[in-house]
Amino acid sequence: xxxxxxxxxxxxxxxxxxxxxxxxxxxxxxxxxxxxxxxxxxxxxxxxxxxxxxxxxxxxxxxxxxxxxxxxxxxxxxxxxxxxxxxxxxxxxxxxxxxxxxxxxxxxxxxxxxxxxxxxxxxxxxxxxxxxxxxxxxxxxxxxxxxxxxxxxxxxxxxxxxxxxxxxxxxxxxxxxxxxxxxxxxxxxxxxxxxxxxxxxxxxxxxxxxxxxxxxxxxxxxxxxxxxxxxxxxxxxxxxxxxxxxxxxxxxxxxxxxxxxxxxxxxxxxxxxxxxxxxxxxxxxxxxxxxxxxxxxxxxxxxxxxxxxxxxxxxxxxxxxxxxxxxxxxxxxxxxxxxxxxxxxxxx
Numbered sequence: 644x645x646x647x648x649x650x651x652x653x654x655x656x657x658x659x660x661x662x663x664x665x666x667x668x669x670x671x672x673x674x675x676x677x678x679x680x681x682x683x684x685x686x687x688x689x690x691x692x693x694x695x696x697x698x699x700x701x702x703x704x705x706x707x708x709x710x711x712x713x714x715x716x717x718x719x720x721x722x723x724x725x726x727x728x729x730x731x732x733x734x735x736x737x738x739x740x741x742x743x744x745x746x747x748x749x750x751x752x753x754x755x756x757x758x759x760x761x762x763x764x765x766x767x768x769x770x771x772x773x774x775x776x777x778x779x780x781x782x783x784x785x786x787x788x789x790x791x792x793x794x795x796x797x798x799x800x801x802x803x804x805x806x807x808x809x810x811x812x813x814x815x816x817x818x819x820x821x822x823x824x825x826x827x828x829x830x831x832x833x834x835x836x837x838x839x840x841x842x843x844x845x846x847x848x849x850x851x852x853x854x855x856x857x858x859x860x861x862x863x864x865x866x867x868x869x870x871x872x873x874x875x876x877x878x879x880x881x882x883x884x885x886x887x888x889x890x891x892x893x894x895x896x897x898x899x900x901x902x903x904x905x906x907x908x909x910x911x912x913x914x915x916x917x918x919x920x921x922x923x924x925x926x927x928x929x930x931x932x933x934x935x936x937x938x939x940x941x942x943x944x945x946x947x948x949x950x951x952x953x954x955x956x957x958x959x960x961x962x963x964x965x966x967x968x969x970x971x972x973x974x975x976x977x978x979x980x981x982x983x984x985x986x987x988x989x990x991x
Contacts, residue, residue: 725984727943732876734765734989737845737855738913739874743897744890745861747882748917750777751952753858755971758782758961759979761814764988765853768807770845771820772866778858779819782810783959786821794823796844797869798830803844804851812964816852828864837865838905842873853988863897871898872905876912878982880946881933883919883926888933911937913982917946944978947971 722730740753750773757767771778772793776786789808795801796818807816831837845855856878857870871877877898881887895911902909914937920926934941946952947970955965962971 725986727981727984729939729984731984731986732912734853734986735849735855736853736876736986737849737857737874738876738878739857739859739867739870740878740880741859741867741870741894742879742881742887742890743861743863743867743894744882744887747887747890748880748915748946749773749861750781750858751956752878752880752915752917752946753778753856754781754956755952755961755963755975756979756982757815757854757856758812758963759975760854760983761812762963762976763979763983764814765983766814766851766988767816767854767856768848768852769815769817770841770855770857770870771818772824772841772870773820773858773860774822774824775860776820776822777956779817780959781956782812782815782817782961784808784810784817784819786819789819792819792821792823794821794827797824797827797840797866800840800844803848807848812961824860824866827866831865838868838872841869842906845873853986854983863893867897868901868905871901871909874906875908876910878913878915879911880915880917881929882917883929885925885929888929891933911940913942914940915942915944915946915978918948919945920948942978942981944974944981946974946978 722732725731740749742749753769757769761767769778769782770793779786789806791801791806793806796803796806803818806818808819809816831840834840841857849855857874859867859870877894879891879894881891891914898909898911914933916930916933919930930945949969949971951966951969952962952971955962955971958965962969962975966972
């Protein structure tokens with residue numbers, strides 16, 4: 644539909660030819676100035692435009708925060724660091740005290756470290772696998788006072804809980820050994836799953852203890868293999884003498900074989916230098932060599948050679964009971980704090 648257009652008149656043309664008045668021009672200028680956006684307005688409009696701009700799928704994938712579950716996993720993946728500066732290991736811990744060389748302080752370390760850990764409030768089980776039974780007598784347990792021993796556990800699959808004996812130290816228990824264990828090496832040869840008998844026995848009682856410390860014989864036979872198959876970590880006492888280094892090389896080869904065939908979780912976690920004599924250059928040289936090759940495993944606490952440590956077993960007591968204020972007792976307490984590394988107690 645066409646619109647009706649009024650014809651132009653002469654007075655309209657005259658109005659169009661007149662110059663514009665000043666007041667309307669100023670009003671127009673004020674309107675233009677008011678309509679001109681200020682810098683702050685431009686920034687606000689830009690922010691609004693930015694917020695209203697739709698995001699692409701790529702932007703969503705890059706800008707969205709990670710799920711809370713993933714953040715929690717990342718925060719808990721790194722274990723806490725203890726007083727020694729090393730990560731705190733979870734309890735329970737099963738440690739095999741092993742070294743095929745004799746006379747390096749395996750039993751002394753087993754007994755006194757176990758007693759010192761018990762003093763800290765942990766529940767500790769010492770498993771004596773040495774046919775000589777030195778850890779048993781060193782904790783005051785007479786051979787005639789128990790009916791079953793570790794021989795019955797390994798050979799007859801007797802429950803380990805029926806073998807465990809309490810000691811004079813609160814929280815410290817021992818699974819005793821007798822001379823019957825000396826025949827296990829031959830009797831186990833023809834038996835099925837002979838390397839895992841101790842592992843199954845310990846699994847039945849592991850929830851009752853924070854630490855299980857296994858005292859191994861000075862050999863790499865089937866008894867020691869059972870201990871390495873049952874343990875999660877190995878503590879190696881090294882006497883500060885030259886021959887001790889050769890024994891450590893052989894032991895490492897055995898640990899690799901056990902880890903690859905029987906126990907993938909097995910690791911050499913702790914090396915304790917024992918019988919250290921600061922008056923000799925040999926002790927210092929051995930300490931430096933071992934620390935250089937195993938910087939993460941060697942404990943900062945070094946066990947000195949003292950007479951009181953040698954006398955304590957004859958009284959059937961750990962050094963922490965026999966002479967609590969002696970240098971040896973203080974050193975093993977310090978070692979216990981370093982080994983436990985402030986781990987929270989879990990056994991009641």
